[in-house]
Amino acid sequence: MFKIVRREEMAQGTVILNEIEAPLIAKKANPGQFVILKAHEDGERIPLTMADTDPEKGTITIIYMVVGKSTAHFRDLAVGDAYQDVIGPLGKATHIENVGKVVCVGGGTGVAVLHPITRAMKAAGNDVTCIIGARTKELLILEEQMKSASHDLRICTDDGSYGRKGFVTEALKEVLDDETVNQVVAIGPVPMMKFVSKLTKEYKVPTMVSLNPIMVDGTGMCGGCRVTVGNKTRFACVDGPEFDGHLVDYDELMLRLQAYGKEEKECYEEYCTLRDA
């Protein structure tokens, strides 16, 4: 059992933070790696990239958006409750190196995953600009943390309620026009990563993205997490989750994420009806 020692709600309760006791994983994990969590006996195995780890305390932190039945179950866990299973650290760690100028671009809960990578990029001696975005001010997460993790934080909201109005790609374009950028890291919704990659390809700036396909085992034994990168099939759980953003087939990934769209929705609605009853 993996006990929750801290729980916070963000973005008006749509995004939840859990700090979980998992000493072995905390000791081993590096930025960019993920865990698989299962709340209870009949639960689903859900992959989430770690937002933080504390090897001394023996904890890991995950931040997730409530999108379906399984994450709704997660939301109902209080401090003192436990996940039945947590497996990890899985996937390859981010390649961190001093390359000079790095821009980290995050959207939605992708910002949570971006945070430890940004911090590590800064610690490695890079000059780090960070651009984070959300639909509206209330949905923005980790502003303070991202500020201290980078040298320069820029904020975008789709509706202009905070920071600059518009998409992260527009803010990114400005940076790319102004300075020489050596590396971009983009983590967020698939369309965001797609358009960031399209832009940086024009500027020929190496871009790393972190993919979140549907997974089961997370150890390369099922192939459910297949993604096409550079016309080759790769298993995101072992070959990734990070890939060269310029080579990813985002359209295929978007379709594959919908594989259980109908079932997921039914199941979630049923869960809500039962819970509210």
Place this chain on the structure above:
Amino acid sequence: MAKRPGQKEKTPRQAMPEQPADVRKHNFEEVPTGYTIELAQAEASRCLQCKKPSCVAGCPVSVDIPGFISLITMGDFTGAIRNLWSKNALPAVCGRVCPQEIQCEGRCILARKGEAVAVGNLERFAADYERAYGSGALPPKAPATGKRVAVVGSGPSGLTVAGDLIAKGHEVTILEAFHKPGGVLVYGIPEFRLPKEIVAQEVNFLERQGVNLECNQVVGRTMTLDELFEQNFDAVYLGVGAGLPRFMNIPGENLIGILSANEYLTRANLMKAYKYPEVDTPIPIGKSVCVLGAGNVAMDAARTAMRLGADNVRIVYRRSEDEMPARKAEIHHAREEGIEFHLLTNPINYIGDEIGRLTGMECLKMELGEPDESGRRRPVPIEGSAFLIACDLVIVAVGSGANPLLTQSTPDLTLNQWGYISADPETGKTTKRGVWAGGDIVTGAATVILAMGAGRKAADSIHDYLTWGW
């Protein structure tokens, strides 16, 4: 046949009672329901008690077949299970899943003239009887040696090693990547063929003997192999199976509706998705399903799809009937349940709609040509024979390879050209000091009994090492 005076009335092979096909194809309960005492004793009485039993030579772990069968005839069922255990730690499993027709039963002298003694059914009977009525007493245990062994993977080979070494007085810890122990026995083989309760009881039996089981431990990620030695383990056994799904590598393979058998069966069995939405893990429900391949894995996937409500399920296989590698009983059961067999047929292309969902599969007809290196006649495509099969779910069951997760993080383990671990076939010793390996990760995907046999040899060798040195 005219009966000679004084000759005993010949007892025919006792049929295994089972759920009728049209009932069982709608449920996940076990298909054969097991011999009664009467049936078991009638069947046991057919054994000729050969002086040089060739059945024993056919069994990879040399079960004393005439011995345990004669104990059943005498009504000493406890004696029968004791006898089985001395060679085979998991008789309830082997009785159900061994390919008996090419092992023990295939060698039975009665098989030459008629029907072999139903060794598998009897083995299952003895084990089930023990589970239902046995004392559950623990086997004797040697005094503690103070030596610690880590067993990586809880499939049949890992479980065998753990059982053997705990009895010899060593401290044993099993590290399993999944959240549940059992390996293929829980994630691959379906409930209707091997109830998960049986596997759970076997694991529980090991835990009661003192085996320490730790799930959610991915060796190579959560800790490396070398770190196990730093944690003061004296020896490590690797029984991590052949968990790497093979695909066809044909266009359209990433459409929604194409899954590896590993994924499909893991969802269905380990995650119990056949109970969805009662459980949280979904599984794609196909109306028109094709399963590629004709081994046990393919039969299991096809019969699962049928139970999940498919209108039609087809086995699509590029070779012919004779080459189908599945157990005879599985092919027979699949046919009875209405699975269609499209043999000498090879997919070349998947077709999907605008939202990325599978709608069909283009195939070629094949014919048998010259024998290949495996001695089987090579299937060759018939020109101009392309045709389309409309389908909304394809399950790819064309074999598996070596999963590199652990071996990549352990550079000093020697692998063979296919990525399997090189180990001495007699001892299971790898090229790394203190490390043994066995089962599918050494041989490639094989059978439960071979994985167990390898486990037993390795356990003996590990015990020698812990007693005398490398």
